[in-house]
Amino acid sequence: MPGGGAGARRRGRPRKDEPALTERVVLDAGVRLLARDGLDAVTMRGLAAELGVRAASLYRYVRNKDELLDALADEQFAGIDLTRYVQDDWRAALTAMATALRRHLLARRDAARLIAGRFTTGPHSLRNIEALLTVLRGAGLSDHDAAFAAYTCVTSLFGFVAAEQNRLSAEVAAGMAPREYLDRLAGRLRAMPADRYPNVVALAGELTAPDLAARFDFAMARLLAGIDALVAAGEPR
Template sequence: MTGGGDGGVGSGITGVDPQELWLRPAGPRRGRKPAFSREAITAAAVALADAEGLDAVTMRRVASQVGAGAMSLYSYAPDKETLLELMVDHVSGEPPLTTPLTGDWRTDLKAIACLQRALMLRHPWLPAALATRRTSGPNTLAFLERALAALRPTGLDGAAKLEVFAQLTGFVAGHVAHEIAQAAAARSPDRVAAEARYLAAVAADGHHPELAEALSAPGRPLDPKATFTRFLNRLIDGLDTG
């Protein structure tokens, strides 16, 4: 096979198993040396998404950000989907998982949820990225491991613990997505005013009495953090060991 690059910095591009991506700590040491690194590429993609949103993450832009040609990225990830998975796992490594667990699973679970929320607020594209994708990189798995450890005192069986964690993550993602949307809306008052005007018009037709009343209520600020913890407490306190 002369010319033609289907290799991939030991990325396991050709693997039958998609998970093979996460294995292979270092590929063989022959041939030309890699000019970049999966780490750097992923970091650049994350920075781009942080700054301009997920849609800004295109192969060409990531490549130019890192000083590479667009096609060079394919030596480090088989396709864009994989790059997104790398991004998710990358940021999942940010939160420090060093604090010891308290042993009270509700407390520990809440702490984990707060870590997740902070992470998603720092990377607003995360909820959207998680909605579609299922990632099993090392950092993601470390997070999962931590959650399972926190749930140990519940005595739930494996599948149930996994369910609870998935549910919790989904909840946090949903809430933060909502938070972000509201924050973004607050930065464009025109939209808000237009929406309010429209809803008022709908409510005025008499067919939506409840909506009319809900909108006429005094609009207090409604602190997102407080709302989050309130719902979180309700959700977690509502869980039982049965």
């Protein structure tokens, strides 16, 4: 798996009564565990239990939990190829990339939370970051601005999706429908002391509006406007 060394992975040897393992088998088990039980369940012990082996047997294939998470982060990109969206119209390209990636991540439990903040060198991750950089450099951005804009794009998207996938509150975690919670929340916000929280009270309805797609479109429009300003400035750094 990415980031490991052959010597580091030979600490554990499977017992004769344990299932045969390969890197692919270990990674697939990690993907299953993440999808079924969520990111918090992805530990070396949890993975060993999923495979029916001792945790020590895993060290032949992955050195530790962080290396496992790196590999799983790259695997989240296996089913999406952003190179298909590369085109001369950089605004259309970035919009198509972000829309496709948001849809892809929303279909995978805790994917955005797993990926956020990780810069891995797995083949799937590199393929997609290469596509993003191709579009940004093709738009005319300097190397500095292209690199920084790419970081802004991905962190903004991962943060947005992570927020979408997170539970809104303890009430929602306990089973309340998100729409019911937001309706009740709007009522509570409107009932706040207007002298202390005038803006919260005034915007209670907008703050709790359910249209995440519209919020995503708003965020994308602002992001594109910022990149457009850099392109127009044309100042190398």
